[in-house]
Amino acid sequence: xxxxxPVLTPLLIAALMICLWQxxxxxxxxxxxxxxxxxxxxxxxxxxxxxxGHLVTQFGNWPAxxxxxxxxxxxxxxxxxxxxxxxxxxxxxxxxxxxxxxRQYGFHPLFFVLIAGVCGAxxxxxxxxxxxWFECTLLASFVLLSLGGEKKQVRGGLQYVVPNLxxxxxxxxxxxxxxxxxxxxxxxxxxxxxxxxxxxxxASISGLFLVCFGLKAAVFPFxxxxxTSYPTPPPVITALFAGLLTKVGVYALVRTFTLVFPxxxxxxxxxxTLSCLTMIIGVVAAASQKDFKHILAYHSMSQIGxxxxxxxxxxxxxxxxxxxxxxxxxxxxxNLFLIAGSVERTSGSSELPSLGGFHKARPFLAILFVLMAAxxxxxxxxxxxxSKLFVVQSSLRIEQFVVAGVMLAVSLLTLFSMVKVWNxxxxxxxxxxxPPLKSAVDHWPIAFVAVTVLLFGFWIQPFSDYxxxxxxQLSTPQIYVEAVLGVAR
Amino acid sequence: MTSRWLCIITQFxxxxxxxxxxxxxxxxxxxxxxxxxxxLVAACALALHMFAFGETAMRKVLxxxxxxxxxxxxxxxxxxxxxxxxxxxxxxxGLWFDLTTPIGSTKLGxxxxxxxxxxxxxxxxxxxLMEDLHQE
Amino acid sequence: MxxxxxxxxxxxxxxxxxxxxxxxxxxLLFGLALLSNATNLLIFTCARIIGGRxxxxxxxxxxxxxxxxxxxxxxxxxxxxxxxxxxxxxxMILVRRGYDLGEADDPDELSKAIPEEARPE
Numbered sequence: 001x002x003x004x005x006p007v008l009t010p011l012l013i014a015a016l017m018i019c020l021w022q023x024x025x026x027x028x029x030x031x032x033x034x035x036x037x038x039x040x041x042x043x044x045x046x047x048x049x050x051x052x053g054h055l056v057t058q059f060g061n062w063p064a065x066x067x068x069x070x071x072x073x074x075x076x077x078x079x080x081x082x083x084x085x086x087x088x089x090x091x092x093x094x095x096x097x098x099x100x101x102x103r104q105y106g107f108h109p110l111f112f113v114l115i116a117g118v119c120g121a122x123x124x125x126x127x128x129x130x131x132x133w134f135e136c137t138l139l140a141s142f143v144l145l146s147l148g149g150e151k152k153q154v155r156g157g158l159q160y161v162v163p164n165l166x167x168x169x170x171x172x173x174x175x176x177x178x179x180x181x182x183x184x185x186x187x188x189x190x191x192x193x194x195x196x197x198x199x200x201x202x203a204s205i206s207g208l209f210l211v212c213f214g215l216k217a218a219v220f221p222f223x224x225x226x227x228t229s230y231p232t233p234p235p236v237i238t239a240l241f242a243g244l245l246t247k248v249g250v251y252a253l254v255r256t257f258t259l260v261f262p263x264x265x266x267x268x269x270x271x272x273t274l275s276c277l278t279m280i281i282g283v284v285a286a287a288s289q290k291d292f293k294h295i296l297a298y299h300s301m302s303q304i305g306x307x308x309x310x311x312x313x314x315x316x317x318x319x320x321x322x323x324x325x326x327x328x329x330x331x332x333x334x335n336l337f338l339i340a341g342s343v344e345r346t347s348g349s350s351e352l353p354s355l356g357g358f359h360k361a362r363p364f365l366a367i368l369f370v371l372m373a374a375x376x377x378x379x380x381x382x383x384x385x386x387s388k389l390f391v392v393q394s395s396l397r398i399e400q401f402v403v404a405g406v407m408l409a410v411s412l413l414t415l416f417s418m419v420k421v422w423n424x425x426x427x428x429x430x431x432x433x434x435p436p437l438k439s440a441v442d443h444w445p446i447a448f449v450a451v452t453v454l455l456f457g458f459w460i461q462p463f464s465d466y467x468x469x470x471x472x473q474l475s476t477p478q479i480y481v482e483a484v485l486g487v488a489r
Numbered sequence: 490m491t492s493r494w495l496c497i498i499t500q501f502x503x504x505x506x507x508x509x510x511x512x513x514x515x516x517x518x519x520x521x522x523x524x525x526x527x528x529l530v531a532a533c534a535l536a537l538h539m540f541a542f543g544e545t546a547m548r549k550v551l552x553x554x555x556x557x558x559x560x561x562x563x564x565x566x567x568x569x570x571x572x573x574x575x576x577x578x579x580x581x582x583g584l585w586f587d588l589t590t591p592i593g594s595t596k597l598g599x600x601x602x603x604x605x606x607x608x609x610x611x612x613x614x615x616x617x618l619m620e621d622l623h624q625e
Numbered sequence: 626m627x628x629x630x631x632x633x634x635x636x637x638x639x640x641x642x643x644x645x646x647x648x649x650x651x652x653l654l655f656g657l658a659l660l661s662n663a664t665n666l667l668i669f670t671c672a673r674i675i676g677g678r679x680x681x682x683x684x685x686x687x688x689x690x691x692x693x694x695x696x697x698x699x700x701x702x703x704x705x706x707x708x709x710x711x712x713x714x715x716x717m718i719l720v721r722r723g724y725d726l727g728e729a730d731d732p733d734e735l736s737k738a739i740p741e742e743a744r745p746e
Binding site: 001004008011012014015016017018019020021022057058059060061 | 554556557559560561563564566567568570571573574577578579580581582583
């Protein structure tokens with residue numbers, strides 16, 4: 001039952017929010033309660049999965065390949081816990097960041113539907129159900145993105161809707177073809193039946209999944225929607241998207257390419273190439289930007305390359321690196337967007353030329369930014385350093401020197417961008433004096449996420465142990481299959 | 490521009506349609522019908538009422554803000570999924586028990602509760618959509 | 626029957642992609658609608674076509690007699706129709722909202738920078 005709770009609880013909270021449509025004060029209270037609950041459930045699920053390895057629940061008590069299974073393995077449980085941390089931080093920030101008009105048009109219910117969708121995608125053990133959670137997430141994110149209806153938001157919204165809708169169509173086509181070829185959609189069952197399918201057919205179907213999940217994760221040729229749409233809504237929504245939505249795409253790639261499709265041959269070559277190009281193009285594009293949020297958006301694309309590269313390398317160690325990277329990047333990038341949001345709320349703009357002087361006016365924010373930026377660029381001893389160490393080492397181990405070289409060069413360029421932001425936003429003399437901080441609530445969520453990032457950086461042992469366990473689980477899918485199909489009866 | 494005939498017929502039709510919607514809701518588990526179809530029929534009844542007697546009269550029939558109604562419906566539907574957890578069963582497992590009354594016996598269960606939730610949600614959403622369109 | 630349906634799927638995909646590549650937001654949405662219908666038909670075709678055998682257990686029997694139509698594919702299609710309907714409806718509203726705000730019906734215009742005076746202060 002605990003496996004289904006991280007999905008059902010936010011849905012229940014969202015429903016409560018709709019009941020409370022008329023009373024904004026009560027909604028804020030319930031929203032914070034929901035954020036706390038999400039974190040508590042994440043911790044509880046993680047604590048229960050840790051000794052068990054896999055927790056499975058069959059919805060409606062229908063046995064495994066026939067009903068919908070929810071499976072929490074180390075990977076899913078870790079990501080749900082991470083979602084809980086971000087949910088709490090975002091919901092607290094949203095109360096200062098999102099204006100009352102947007103709140104009136106249903107910001108809170110949508111937020112929790114989005115969280116439910118993300119957790120559902122992380123936990124489901126059924127391919128079609130994953131599609132449903134994807135769409136649930138997408139629909140909520142479409143509306144969140146264009147909530148408020150400003151002109152730039154409508155533009156951003158359209159540029160986000162159309163590619164994602166196209167991606168969904170491809171996803172569904174892939175599901176249809178896979179169902180035709182295997183007759184099942186349960187991940188565990190697919191793992192068993194996929195080996196019976198003609199390898200050429202399986203490879204072409206896996207190409208469809210590569211395209212659609214790559215699109216959701218913003219991998220190289222399918223990325224153009226991300227930097228144009230992410231900076232348009234209020235920063236807390238952007239932070240939520242950057243922290244969670246692209247990770248859902250990466251997670252789906254990891255899940256399908258470890259359980260269902262073999263990561264080999266042409267697909268592997270293509271994914272490695274695309275990952276390297278994603279890293280390079282993202283970071284080069286970021287270097288030429290003049291807006292705080294645009295720089296971060298391009299970086300979040302560039303960092304996705306590291307994760308998919310880890311998956312494409314296909315070793316146990318590389319999987320561990322991917323997982324470590326996903327968690328590190330979610331927290332750090334979401335937090336950087338929150339910092340950008342705090343800056344934007346103060347000065348009404350996020351364009352570098354009109355900013356400056358924040359190191360004197362907001363010393364605490366400046367310290368937090370330095371910590372996060374160092375982590376994003378991978379300076380030791382930060383979470384980014386360990387994650388990058390893992391990825392680079394895993395590529396060196398199987399003698400992929402080009403990939404390792406690209407990774408190191410890209411992290412240098414990341415550092416360059418972060419230094420640029422530091423100079424422009426924090427160090428430079430401001431054009432206008434910076435008003436004092438309105439409420440201290442502004443910095444709490446950022447500090448909260450920063451503490452988890454620091455914990456990650458300075459106390460790496462449990463995190464790396466956990467990641468290695470995930471790598472072990474991902475490279476032995478047989479245990480997953482037994483856990484799902486075995487307990488069914 | 491309401492016609493007299495529309496008003497007269499609607500007076501009879503609204504309660505009839507509402508009864509039909511409840512009938513559809515209750516027979517829906519094993520036969521055609523269910524919460525979704527029932528909710529739509531109820532929304533049709535209220536739409537008719539709105540055209541004939543205006544928005545305020547329709548609100549009087551509904552008695553509750555449609556948004557709140559859809560929210561309550563969602564709460565009920567999700568809650569019906571939680572119920573089996575009390576019996577240590579996976580979420581959304583159908584729990585049934587027999588209800589014997591002097592009139593006859595019937596079966597009640599969590600799927601019916603779920604359908605009632607869907608009914609309320611569909612009704613609430615449809616009515617609030619209609620109101621918005623009406624105001625436009 | 627399979628051949629006809631397959632050709633139909635191909636035609637719908639082709640028409641959808643063609644419409645998406647036109648320089649008009651409205652046609653783009655129509656293209657997406659065609660694509661999602663093509664996909665539903667694809668799932669239907671992939672699940673094998675068995676006519677006139679609904680998956681209902683006969684009175685007095687406990688199991689289904691083979692061959693019967695696959696109910697899962699129909700459930701998948703029903704879900705997919707509802708979802709794509711919802712998202713397309715939302716996309717239509719966005720296009721309409723863009724039209725009200727004076728956006729052109731040309732997707733190419735979207736990628737250009739917003740003119741200075743339109744920027745919120």
